[in-house]
Amino acid sequence: MANNGKSIPWTDDESCPCGSGKIYKNCCKKKKIKYYKKNDKEYIKSIPMDKEIEKLLKSCEKKFIKVFGRKPSKNDFVIFEALDYDFDKYTRKLKYDKSIPNDYVYAYDRTGLMVNDLNKDKLPDIEIEEFNLAVQEYNKLLNEQIKDNEANMLQVAEATNEYIKNLWEETSEEIIYVLNRCIRESQRVIGITKGFNIKDIKDFILYCIYKTIQNLRTLQTLINEGYVENSFAVVRFIYEILLNVIAFKNDKELFKNKILPLVGLDEGTFERKDNNTVIEKSTGKEYYCKIKISNLAKQAGTEYELLYNTLYYDLSGFIHVDTFTAKKIFAEMDNFLDIDECYVAGILSIIFSMEIIGELSDFVDMPKQLQKDLQFYINSKFETLLNALDVIQVLDNKEIYNIIKKTLQLYKF
Numbered sequence: 001m002a003n004n005g006k007s008i009p010w011t012d013d014e015s016c017p018c019g020s021g022k023i024y025k026n027c028c029k030k031k032k033i034k035y036y037k038k039n040d041k042e043y044i045k046s047i048p049m050d051k052e053i054e055k056l057l058k059s060c061e062k063k064f065i066k067v068f069g070r071k072p073s074k075n076d077f078v079i080f081e082a083l084d085y086d087f088d089k090y091t092r093k094l095k096y097d098k099s100i101p102n103d104y105v106y107a108y109d110r111t112g113l114m115v116n117d118l119n120k121d122k123l124p125d126i127e128i129e130e131f132n133l134a135v136q137e138y139n140k141l142l143n144e145q146i147k148d149n150e151a152n153m154l155q156v157a158e159a160t161n162e163y164i165k166n167l168w169e170e171t172s173e174e175i176i177y178v179l180n181r182c183i184r185e186s187q188r189v190i191g192i193t194k195g196f197n198i199k200d201i202k203d204f205i206l207y208c209i210y211k212t213i214q215n216l217r218t219l220q221t222l223i224n225e226g227y228v229e230n231s232f233a234v235v236r237f238i239y240e241i242l243l244n245v246i247a248f249k250n251d252k253e254l255f256k257n258k259i260l261p262l263v264g265l266d267e268g269t270f271e272r273k274d275n276n277t278v279i280e281k282s283t284g285k286e287y288y289c290k291i292k293i294s295n296l297a298k299q300a301g302t303e304y305e306l307l308y309n310t311l312y313y314d315l316s317g318f319i320h321v322d323t324f325t326a327k328k329i330f331a332e333m334d335n336f337l338d339i340d341e342c343y344v345a346g347i348l349s350i351i352f353s354m355e356i357i358g359e360l361s362d363f364v365d366m367p368k369q370l371q372k373d374l375q376f377y378i379n380s381k382f383e384t385l386l387n388a389l390d391v392i393q394v395l396d397n398k399e400i401y402n403i404i405k406k407t408l409q410l411y412k413f
């Protein structure tokens, strides 16, 4: 950053290191940018230190001392809060936040520079030019005439991301609205503050509704922050809730044998034998209460079992620490040329939530008018969701999307 004593300052008549081809005094010197030779190949660029940057460096040094108990040495990184991975997320945020025009965000992503009125006098001309070229490139690509029905990659990605982003944002709010009504109309308040006891299947379903809302809210936050892998983990949670709803709603015996004994533990009518087995005190009857997700999937039907074997297995990779996840997490994603996987997770989650609503719509304990309203809502969204599946299926595994389509079609009324 500054002359450390050994470096030699650039002289006026040498060609400018910025690469413009001009000599230094006719180029960056005019903007008070200084260069120092470190060795034959490397140079150090020195720009007048901003008061803000100075403050930031001081606070980073302070933090280092507080956490590691020593002063940072010459070889220590002092600023490491922002990794490359975060830079991508930061660009993504800028892109969707729209406070800066998208062509500028694109140029920032491509060049690492952000040129504005405040700093253009401090940047080498060649960097400003590089930035401007990137701005032009974005606009050229975005506005390119579509030939033979083939849009370019940027056009496809921009249109797709805008579409699935809007669909996710609008529909997730609607679904939460619908599920809230289901809880209200079931007339028993799941007051987490008041304590909640599952006494029958109706309570259990209410609990599942509440969990769905909670997961959708979590997902909204994760997607806004750009946490792809965590977003897919939440998709798996919602998928599991769906399996629970289908399996327990349709099999009252299952509920009696797997859930109620556990509730009885709380009430003192049952006692624990081991981790998974409980005993009914009055009869001495044993209940094995552990239930595998694979069994719930089997119970839910052929499509769900297929989904378990493909999608669910994929999604596990986002939860467990395995090499598959590593590959996905550190995959190079391009904020402008790739489809935003966070929103893909969003679309999958609204489809599974919609299927949960489908289950609720013929749940006997739901008021008749509410059942009708739920069916109306699903029907009104049906084509849109099928279309969204087509849009995101270009991503990777077509087979998965075809199975999901089949599950969704089970809820057409």
Ligand SMILES: [Zn+2]
Binding pocket: 016, 017, 018, 019, 020, 024, 027, 028, 029, 124, 125
């Ligand atoms: Zn220059």
